[in-house]
């Protein structure tokens with residue numbers, strides 16, 4: 335039986351692809367790609383001539399049957415998206431689910447991912463991170479979703495955002511989480527104008543607007559982790575006094 339490979343492709347720099355991914359992409363009978371043209375750009379760079387068919391969010395349901403018929407004919411398929419790891423803020427999950435439900439093997443071929451790349455170079459310290467991906471486009475809904483993340487302590491919050499919404503999203507974040515919380519902008523990762531910058535949410539709009547180029551390109555936004563508030567209601571008055579002195583010393 336054929337196998338469905340879920341293959342990570344670059345997030346900018348076309349060299350960011352593993353040797354295994356290249357060998358799978360040349361070895362399978364069919365590549366199912368989000369955009370055929372984007373796929374050809376990558377494949378021609380690496381001299382791969384495998385047949386490419388489109389599988390995107392609008393035809394993913396109907397594509398399941400087509401992919402399954404390839405797999406039934408002992409033909410293997412590689413799923414790729416325009417950038418990074420399929421099914422991560424990208425189409426792919428429905429296809430993978432449908433294929434797995436029919437009892438076929440699905441094999442991940444790991445590689446680039448914008449969120450993990452941003453985290454790895456941010457220097458933000460935290461034992462955990464929470465990947466949110468894209469927020470809603472309408473501000474009221476966005477603020478509601480952000481508010482629901484307020485109690486995720488000790489966690490870096492990871493978002494994807496389109497450049498034309500970056501200012502309003504940052505404004506909503508400052509409204510929800512306060513101006514003191516740090517944000518890291520990881521922009522155009524692996525590309526010529528790669529920028530990684532950390533500042534307080536309260537300073538972020540000024541930083542973004544200081545140079546028109548900062549509002550262009552692709553962004554990952556990381557919100558630094560925060561500590562849970564101290565539960566002072568359980569302390570006796572003497573302990574509260576000591577705590578107040580310690581906090582004063584530390585600030």
Ligand code: SAM
Pocket residue numbers: 345346415417418419420421422423424446447448449493494495496520521522523524525552553554
């Ligand atoms: N599947 C991809 C992954 O594994 O990261 C994500 C695809 S999602 C449709 C595209 C979003 O990912 C962009 O809007 C941006 O937020 C983020 N992104 C993708 N490439 C990026 C890059 N080179 N630098 C910064 N962010 C990037």
